[in-house]
Amino acid sequence: MRAWEKNIRKVVPYVPGEQPKVTDVIKLNTNENPYPPAPGVEEALKGMDADRLRLYPDPTAEALVEAIAKNYGLDKEQVFVGVGSDDVLAMAFLTFFNSDKPILFPDITYSFYDVWADLFQIPYERIELDDNFCIRVRDYDKENGGVVLANPNAPTGEAVNLAFIEDLLQHNQDVIVIVDEAYVDFGTKSALSLIDKYENLLVVQTFSKSRSMAGIRIGYAMGHRDLIKAINDVKYSFNSYTMNMPSIVLGVKAVEDKEYFEKTTAKIIATRERAKEEFRKLGFQFGDSKSNFIFVTHPKYSANEIFEYLKTKKIYVRHFSAARINNYLRVTVGTDEQMEAVFAALREYMKQE
């Protein structure tokens, strides 16, 4: 070992879903939106002044913050923006989880939470979901350094209601509670309505799913202005200029078009419900997903084998190797046509076996 190696932070990094280089695939592995961004985004892209790129962007990303605040009826002091919700969550962990007590999150949830905790050396405890992959709120009544909950949860897709969140908050008033709502627009009530009542609640959302903007990297947090000030202070101590000019300009356009947003999310929800029917007919089992993916398992077939088979058909879905979920597949809800291709391939696979 070279002497300088001893000062290097050792981590086991998060492994993102595969981003295939080939383009003629049906890509249902990273929960992207099958529909293009709002039409105003393309227009703004075409009208963008390349010369402006020589200047630093607004470090406060004010135009984007204001557009988000306006969309939710908030003040701009209640909104924080970052480079995707991963950046927002990383900053939130760094800002809010500085206790000797463990932070709490489910054993089956977004697999980045323990990665951030390891990175920042935050103690944590994974609380087991029940056998139906549901969260038991009373499990979170213990002393802790903070709570993180994905709602809907990933990769299960299952959601809890507002009463559940409020119960959780009432029993955890001395720590920051983060509700990660990456998939909330596909049919769950946001905890946003609780931020005035609970100053310790941070709600995190993203443009990557319901806004069709995974490629532009915008996430945001909403909460009490003291929380937003604290996370902004940390952000300014990390990188003052996180949001580049295109992300600010195009992000504004994406959030302004409510009609397009509602139309495309409704389409995805409708396709999801049809897809549930089809999965059921084929004998798959799954919870009641409220997200833009369905987390399925089959009593007779191996998830990994289906995963590999679909790949040969140029259909990419997600398979996790973690305990308890290694016989599940997470299938993003695409267009009706894409889902039909999935079911055709599954029928073919089952016929062969």
Next chain:
Amino acid sequence: MRAWEKNIRKVVPYVPGEQPKVTDVIKLNTNENPYPPAPGVEEALKGMDADRLRLYPDPTAEALVEAIAKNYGLDKEQVFVGVGSDDVLAMAFLTFFNSDKPILFPDITYSFYDVWADLFQIPYERIELDDNFCIRVRDYDKENGGVVLANPNAPTGEAVNLAFIEDLLQHNQDVIVIVDEAYVDFGTKSALSLIDKYENLLVVQTFSKSRSMAGIRIGYAMGHRDLIKAINDVKYSFNSYTMNMPSIVLGVKAVEDKEYFEKTTAKIIATRERAKEEFRKLGFQFGDSKSNFIFVTHPKYSANEIFEYLKTKKIYVRHFSAARINNYLRVTVGTDEQMEAVFAALREYMKQE
């Protein structure tokens, strides 16, 4: 104090230079390039497919990494990219500075170094520059947890030669040495030629200055593949998808156009040398800047008063309030016309006083 506040990380954030909202100003306060990005950037912007924004970008930003690697004759395993060099440096501090011994950097240097150290609770020691704001290499011969050096230094603009850097490396082989070369293209020899010989050397550069791309947020680090792997592991533990699609596409175009890059940097260097003449004629004192700014002081006039006066003329320069440098102004080198406006204003000011 509310109970949850005790877990919040307390920081004193970096204050970026003012980004005036009005557009008809001469903006020489944040070291931006007065010339637009390479013509290929605008072309790529116009040809960009908005639909691709619905997909995640390549988490490895391979196209951009390869373009940078090719430009410097490196392998792609020797290049790391981030959201501006601030992001790269923040990740580097987090990755490489995990010792109980203090990291070392000059007392007068990029004012973000101590902010990152505070943020990540890294012990540090600021080593005084000499009275001419020059670095004494022997001051860095003491036990430490790492060294950071800006070359050219900011905000002084002064550079050290390769023999100096190699001397520093020879005496600091057990820790990571970061050379921050944000301004290197304006007339300093890069330490890049030393990365094969010194595995503990990380060279950091940016697209914000010489590549006219401050608005797109691209910085990069070059070094031994083991260093690059370590910082990539930390990056993947923080945010897998840092570089958005436009930054990858436009960054490639910016780095590919060597001819434009050489032409515009040569113009800035020529303007800088002319500007030094003018400053000298007006009685200003300054070191031999090798960057795209000049750090000036005047024996008879208050820097702060000049700063305020120039602002009334819609000319923005940078004034720092820190000890030892509070009677200095950092003036970005703009176009010849912009510099003439600065000197006209200065002459007027001096006549009035």
